[in-house]
Amino acid sequence: MKDQLRRLEIFAGIAPETMEGLKQAGRFSDVPKGAVLIRAREEAPCVFFQLSGKSIVYNLTHSGQRKILFIFGSGALLNERILNHHTSGVFCEVYESGSIFRIPVTEFIALMEKDFVLTTNILEAQEKKLWRLSHQLKNTAGGIYLEKKLASKLWKLARDFGIPVEKGIEIDMNLSVTFLADMLGVPRETTSRACGMLVEYGLIKAEKKRITILDSEKMSAFYKNGN
Numbered sequence: 001m002k003d004q005l006r007r008l009e010i011f012a013g014i015a016p017e018t019m020e021g022l023k024q025a026g027r028f029s030d031v032p033k034g035a036v037l038i039r040a041r042e043e044a045p046c047v048f049f050q051l052s053g054k055s056i057v058y059n060l061t062h063s064g065q066r067k068i069l070f071i072f073g074s075g076a077l078l079n080e081r082i083l084n085h086h087t088s089g090v091f092c093e094v095y096e097s098g099s100i101f102r103i104p105v106t107e108f109i110a111l112m113e114k115d116f117v118l119t120t121n122i123l124e125a126q127e128k129k130l131w132r133l134s135h136q137l138k139n140t141a142g143g144i145y146l147e148k149k150l151a152s153k154l155w156k157l158a159r160d161f162g163i164p165v166e167k168g169i170e171i172d173m174n175l176s177v178t179f180l181a182d183m184l185g186v187p188r189e190t191t192s193r194a195c196g197m198l199v200e201y202g203l204i205k206a207e208k209k210r211i212t213i214l215d216s217e218k219m220s221a222f223y224k225n226g227n
Contacts (some may be wrong), residue, residue: 004051005101008075010121018115025111026103031094037078038092046102048078053098054161054173058182059090066182070129071095071173073161077125082108096173146186147194151223153183154204158213167205167212174209 005011005022031037031053038044040059050072057070057080069090072078078092082105112119154171162169181191198204203219205212213219 008049008051010049010075010077010125011118012121013117014121015115015117018111018118021107021111022101022103025107026101028099028101030099031097033094033097035094036091037094037100038080038088038090040089040091041087044079044081044088044105046104047082047108048092049101050074050076050078051099051101053094053100054096055092055100056095057090057092061185065185067185068179068183069133071157071160077122080129082122146184146190147197148223149184150180150191150194151198151203151219153180154198154211154213155216155219155223158216158219162213165212168214169216170210170212175211176209 005019011019011022028051037048037055038057052074055072055076055078056068057072057078058066058068061067078100080088080090080092112122157171157173157175158169161172163172164170177188177192177195180195181188184191184194195204195206199206201222203214203222205214
């Protein structure tokens with residue numbers, strides 16, 4: 001499992017002694033579905049990296065509804081913040097059981113201080129998250145129809161977690177209506193109607209929590225242009 005660290009893009013180009021420091025200070029562990037790695041308003045004592053499986057990052061609305069911000073797979077940095085004196089503003093929960101690498105925050109910051117490549121890689125990973133958040137905000141404008149928002153989310157999931165099948169690209173995740181509603185931040189009933197419309201338009205197939213994008217180009221054109 002330790003060789004998995006070398007294959008993670010976020011550790012590309014770091015010094016051999018940095019990699020050795022990661023292995024010595026950190027530990028690998030299997031995590032079950034539903035395990036909460038990071039809690040909002042609490043300090044995260046470790047920096048977490050996803051090795052296998054999937055995790056979700058979310059916050060809670062004023063009404064207590066979960067709003068999913070990110071779904072992360074292999075290679076992802078799960079922390080929203082790293083500096084130890086900051087509490088987290090979000091939750092991170094394991095969505096599909098897998099394995100993670102965790103390292104104490106203080107040890108990780110010490111390694112960043114010694115290796116500028118590692119520091120640069122971490123900054124780039126966090127900047128990518130900010131870029132993705134900015135696009136999410138753009139797609140939450142009131143004038144965008146919900147089915148277009150859902151199409152955009154599903155298209156991106158197919159890009160990140162899709163597997164080719166006979167009829168298109170299947171998203172390699174179990175996606176319940178409740179989960180999709182949490183992604184959109186709207187009620188289940190509204191999400192169910194939007195999902196039904198995408199099926200009616202011939203853009204997706206939904207069966208037993210598995211969603212297949214039937215034509216990626218048409219899906220992209222629909223959420224961008226509405227046709």
